[in-house]
Amino acid sequence: MLECTNLTKSYKKKCVVNNLSFSVERGEIFAFLGSNGAGKTTTIKMILGLTGIDSGQIRVAEGIRIGYSPETPYFPPFLNGYEVLDYYAGIQRIPKPERRAEISELLDTVGLENSRTRVKNYSKGMLQRLALGQALLGDPDLLILDEPTAGLDALGRLEMMQLIEKLRNGGRTILINSHILSDIERICDRGIIIKKGVQMGTWNKADNNFKSLEEIFLELVGGTDI
Amino acid sequence: MTIMVTALKEKIRRKDLYIVSAIGVLVLLLFGTGSGTLSIDGVAVTDYKVLGPIMLTVVNAVNCMLTVVTSLGTIPNEYERGTSHLVWIRKVPQWRYHGELALANVLAGLVSEAILFAAMFVFMLANQRADQLWRLLPTYLILGINVAAVSMLTSLLSVIVPKFAAGAIAAGAALAGIFHSLLGLLKDMVGGFGGELIRYALKLIPDLHGVQAQAGKILYGGRAEAHVLLTGLLAIYVYTVLLFIYKTTSDRTAR
Numbered sequence: 001m002l003e004c005t006n007l008t009k010s011y012k013k014k015c016v017v018n019n020l021s022f023s024v025e026r027g028e029i030f031a032f033l034g035s036n037g038a039g040k041t042t043t044i045k046m047i048l049g050l051t052g053i054d055s056g057q058i059r060v061a062e063g064i065r066i067g068y069s070p071e072t073p074y075f076p077p078f079l080n081g082y083e084v085l086d087y088y089a090g091i092q093r094i095p096k097p098e099r100r101a102e103i104s105e106l107l108d109t110v111g112l113e114n115s116r117t118r119v120k121n122y123s124k125g126m127l128q129r130l131a132l133g134q135a136l137l138g139d140p141d142l143l144i145l146d147e148p149t150a151g152l153d154a155l156g157r158l159e160m161m162q163l164i165e166k167l168r169n170g171g172r173t174i175l176i177n178s179h180i181l182s183d184i185e186r187i188c189d190r191g192i193i194i195k196k197g198v199q200m201g202t203w204n205k206a207d208n209n210f211k212s213l214e215e216i217f218l219e220l221v222g223g224t225d226i
Numbered sequence: 227m228t229i230m231v232t233a234l235k236e237k238i239r240r241k242d243l244y245i246v247s248a249i250g251v252l253v254l255l256l257f258g259t260g261s262g263t264l265s266i267d268g269v270a271v272t273d274y275k276v277l278g279p280i281m282l283t284v285v286n287a288v289n290c291m292l293t294v295v296t297s298l299g300t301i302p303n304e305y306e307r308g309t310s311h312l313v314w315i316r317k318v319p320q321w322r323y324h325g326e327l328a329l330a331n332v333l334a335g336l337v338s339e340a341i342l343f344a345a346m347f348v349f350m351l352a353n354q355r356a357d358q359l360w361r362l363l364p365t366y367l368i369l370g371i372n373v374a375a376v377s378m379l380t381s382l383l384s385v386i387v388p389k390f391a392a393g394a395i396a397a398g399a400a401l402a403g404i405f406h407s408l409l410g411l412l413k414d415m416v417g418g419f420g421g422e423l424i425r426y427a428l429k430l431i432p433d434l435h436g437v438q439a440q441a442g443k444i445l446y447g448g449r450a451e452a453h454v455l456l457t458g459l460l461a462i463y464v465y466t467v468l469l470f471i472y473k474t475t476s477d478r479t480a481r
Contacts, residue, residue, distance in 0.1 A: 048315050068315050074307040076232060078239040083232075090228030091316045134312065 001026045001064060001142055001173055002047065007056035009042055009197075016042050017197040020056070024142070024175050029168050031184045031191025031203065032177040033217065039197035040177040041071060044146050047175075060142075067140030071147040071177075073131035077120035081112050081130055084119060088134045106133045110163060125156035132163065143167065143174045149183055161187060185213040195221045229313070229323060233300060233330035243296055243334065247341035250288040254281060254345030274353045279442045281349055283404075285342045286369055286438040290376045290400040292338050294393065297331035297380035302389045305474075321470040328381035328469055335373040339366065361445050368441040368450065371458040375432045376400050378465035385472060402427065403434030432461035 002024040009017040017039040024030040034040050045051040047058055048068055060066070075084045085103045094102065107113070110129040122130065128148060135143055148164065149157040157180075164187055167174065176191075178184050184191065190204040193216070200220040203213055237243060301324060304310045313323055343366050350359055379399060383392035402409060406428065413424040437458045440450035 045311075048311075050311055050314055066315065068312070070308055070311060072308065074309055076236050076309070078236045079232070083235075087228060087232045088312060088316065091313060091318055 001061045002175070003057075003059040004043070004047065005057045005059070007043060007046060007058070008054045009039075009046060009051070010054055011042075015197055017046070020192075020194065020197070020199055022192045022199070024173060026141075026173050027171055028190065029164075029174045029176060029188045031188040032175060032194070033179065033181070033184060033191055033203070033213075034194040035179055035221065037196075038179075038194045040179075040194065041146055042197075043194075044068075044144055044175075044177055047144065064141040065138055067135035067137065067143045069128075069131040069135040069143075069145045069148060071150055073127045075119045075127070075130065075134075078118055080116050080118050081107060081122075081126075081133070084130060085133055085137060089137050092138050094138055102137070106136055109133070109136065109166075111159065123156075124151045125153070125159070128152060128156070128160060129163070132160075136167075141173060143172055144177075145174060146177045147179075148176065149178065149180055157183065181213050181217055193217055193220050227326065229318070230326035230330045230333075233327050234333050237296065237300075237330065237334040238337065243292075243338055244341070246292055246295070247338045250285075250292070250342050251345045253288075254284055254342065255348055274355070275446065277353075278349075278445060281346060282365070282369075282438060282442050282445065285339075285346060286372060286434065286441075287404050289335070289339050289342055289369070290372055290404060290434060291397065293331075293335035293373050293376045294380050294396045294400055296334050296338065297328075297377045298384055298389060298393045298396065300327050300331050301381060301384045302392075320473055324381070324385055324469055325466075328378060328466075331381050332374045332377045335377045336370055339370060339373050358445075358447075361447070365441045365445045368437060368444060368455065371437050371455060371462070372403070372432070372434045375434070375458055375461045375465065376403070378462055378469065379432075382465050382469045382472070385469065385474065399431050400434065402431045404438075406431065406433045406435040408435075432458055434458075 004023070005021050007017055007020040008015070020039075020043060022030075022032075032040050032043065042051065046053050047060075048066065076087070079087065082103055085106060086099060089099045089103060110133040112126060112129050112133065119127070119130070128150075132145070132148065135145070145164070149160050152160060161183055164174065164176070168187060176184065176188060185205070188205065190202065190206075192202050193200045201216070203216055304313075304323075304327065310323070343362060346362055346365075347359065350356070350362070376396070376399075380392065380396040383396050386392070387395070409424055409428055413421050413428065415421075416424060433454065436454040440454050443450050
């Protein structure tokens with residue numbers, strides 16, 4: 001569904017992604033692992049076309065729709081949750097008759113009430129849920145989630161993980177970018193581990209030789225960098 | 227038009243637009259209804275035909291500066307917050323995104339102008355000019371040319387240069403436009419390099435005073451000079467085209 005080959009990107013002569021290659025298959029949850037500043041978000045931005053590629057290639061299966069949830073979601077503060085989703089649905093040109101039903105269903109899916117509460121009064125957890133909701137608009141084939149549990153407390157993280165598991169069970173393809181290993185180990189099938197923009201190794205839940213993801217990560221990245 | 231409607235909705239739901247406009251209305255009402263006294267060279271100005279153009283000048287000046295303030299942050303804030311990313315990934319072309327946000331700025335400026343015109347409404351009623359109230363509509367529309375020109379210029383600058391610089395340049399240009407005729411006199415008086423500099427600056431800056439003078443003529447039953455209004459409309463057109471053709475760097479995250 002998505003294939004990245006030899007991706008390289010530099011900012012002001014500093015290489016942040018170096019010769020990175022990986023592919024995401026249909027129906028799996030693929031993890032993109034690395035410490036803060038490893039180049040994960042930059043790679044996602046390259047996939048989404050939000051930043052240019054210095055060299056390499058990104059191939060996306062023809063006709064697929066991509067949904068994206070950013071690391072630090074920010075929405076127009078004077079809108080409520082329904083209005084935010086309606087805004088993005090409008091930009092996506094989802095026809096009005098379908099929109100109302102889809103938004104109500106999405107709010108229900110991500111566990112947000114269709115209330116008049118404005119986004120400026122939302123908690124971090126509610127913002128992350130809303131971000132996931134807008135990513136799901138238009139029923140995308142591939143969902144890219146950038147640190148979906150960032151800034152959430154234990155309960156918020158648990159709820160978000162349950163939500164992603166629910167999406168996985170619905171057969172959706174998901175690319176998750178995270179540095180919280182316990183979350184990844186719980187919900188992902190396989191992934192790659194990067195450090196300072198360089199691919200250090202791969203991880204596959206089905207083939208882990210009884211090692212935990214944490215142990216594999218420490219072996220590949222080194223304890224001091226976590 | 228989804229982007230424009232949402233940006234406008236956000237502006238209308240914020241309170242600062244109304245607070246600043248309300249202060250402007252209060253100041254205008256103070257002079258326009260006899261609650262306060264405006265004096266020129268120690269002589270109190272009470273005559274409707276003298277006070278009216280002064281009121282219009284204040285409306286124009288306050289509104290132009292208010293428009294700079296309300297238009298300044300709209301586009302840069304979208305980049306700073308990262309809300310632009312969720313728009314780009316939905317394949318919205320840059321010209322449409324910037325265009326709709328700029329249009330929201332213009333409409334917000336027209337809303338604040340309408341609030342300020344409430345003072346003009348009261349002023350005319352207080353001066354027994356109820357039969358001429360209809361003239362406020364064409365006057366409003368003509369002054370709207372200034373609002374649109376200042377707003378589009380501010381939006382354009384906010385895409386090209388950092389927010390602070392855009393605000394400073396736009397406010398400077400608006401002030402120069404308001405005092406356009408005065409600068410015209412200064413140009414003739416200064417001469418030399420300074421005069422040439424003012425001459426070129428005047429060509430780039432929209433004649434906000436000229437448009438306001440035409441609005442005044444309409445308010446008092448006269449005829450507006452079409453070429454002055456067309457020059458104002460031309461300025462709007464040029465700023466709009468520049469906004470459409472200017473592209474931020476290909477690396478959108480760099481902003």
